[in-house]
Amino acid sequence: MPPLSASSPASSSPLPPDAVVRALRAAGCVFAEDEARLILAAARTPDELAAMVDRRVTGLPLELVLGWAEFRGLRITVEPGVFVPRRRTEFLVEQALAHASGASVVVDLCCGSGAVGAALAAAVGPVELHSADIDPAAVRCARRNVTAFGGQVHQGDLFGALPDGLRGRVDLLTANVPYVPTGEVALLPPEARDHEPHVALDGGPDGLDVLRRVAAEAPRWLAPGGCLLVETSERQARKAVEAFTGSGLSARLAFSDEPHAHVVIGFHQAPSTAG
CATH class of the missing domain: 3.40.50.150 (Vaccinia Virus protein VP39)
Structure with a gap:
């Protein structure tokens, strides 16, 4: 599935949750439903949602897409170029x-x-x-x-x-x-x-x-x-x-x-x- 660019029609209206799941599943994300739920909750605008899905589909780790990783009940901030806690x-x-x-x-x-x-x-x-x-x-x-x-x-x-x-x-x-x-x-x-x-x-x-x-x-x-x-x-x-x-x-x-x-x-x- 091609990336959902911010300039596509999806950027002017909310991307349906099932479309996010399909995009992630097509990219090989094993836990597509769980990842979609987290991305949908984090995105503040349709443009941001489309951009986050694009980044995940092209292989960026989910934690870097979200900007945080869960670790022993804490939300640990993570940034590009930094080791993601396992x-x-x-x-x-x-x-x-x-x-x-x-x-x-x-x-x-x-x-x-x-x-x-x-x-x-x-x-x-x-x-x-x-x-x-x-x-x-x-x-x-x-x-x-x-x-x-x-x-x-x-x-x-x-x-x-x-x-x-x-x-x-x-x-x-x-x-x-x-x-x-x-x-x-x-x-x-x-x-x-x-x-x-x-x-x-x-x-x-x-x-x-x-x-x-x-x-x-x-x-x-x-x-x-x-x-x-x-x-x-x-x-x-x-x-x-x-x-x-x-x-x-x-x-x-x-x-x-x-x-x-x-x-x-x-x-x-x-x-x-x-x-």
Whole structure:
């Protein structure tokens, strides 16, 4: 079905809901009815509706068409060129919350839109929240989501983005690092491959380059008893756990079957006081 351009007759009168569904279904949208409902609710004018349908039909991810993604009950603002938070990453947040009792300092690296930090702050309550990303577009977007919870967003390469005053103080450290092997980025669905920054997807030859860097430096930033949580894949899980233990963290793997999510959890043990 050809795009419904804003200059077409559909732009001068409301596009019928069934026409939106047909256009999305013809473009290969599996959940055409659900997507149509969201687009119809978001469009403020017939012209805007036609433009939104056009963008979706030509392959723009639904979240970027709408301008937001749902994540743990929050509407997270997303913008073109920014990694769209995945529903499976909600499992990372759930695991972090299981270890959040008493946490006062929370850091989210590779924050993208800021979804993980925002969700943690929304659930935990007042905390000192710092989010960081190397991508300027992500930082701009994250500020729109994180500052609502009193958080700060920093730009830079992993821990290099953070204030030095956080060293040894972080109770909860999350990092949804890129973990797609370089050679497999081209095999990703077009919505990710063509519309999301490769820096948020490409994890190096085996997909674990960034994870290893985070695990290696985390003990210098975690408070005694602090916790590091990183999302990974099933086939990378063993090596990811080894990266954690190799850095001195006590590590275990958490798995959720329904979203098929894997999270490595590492604990920074308090120094022994035995004499």
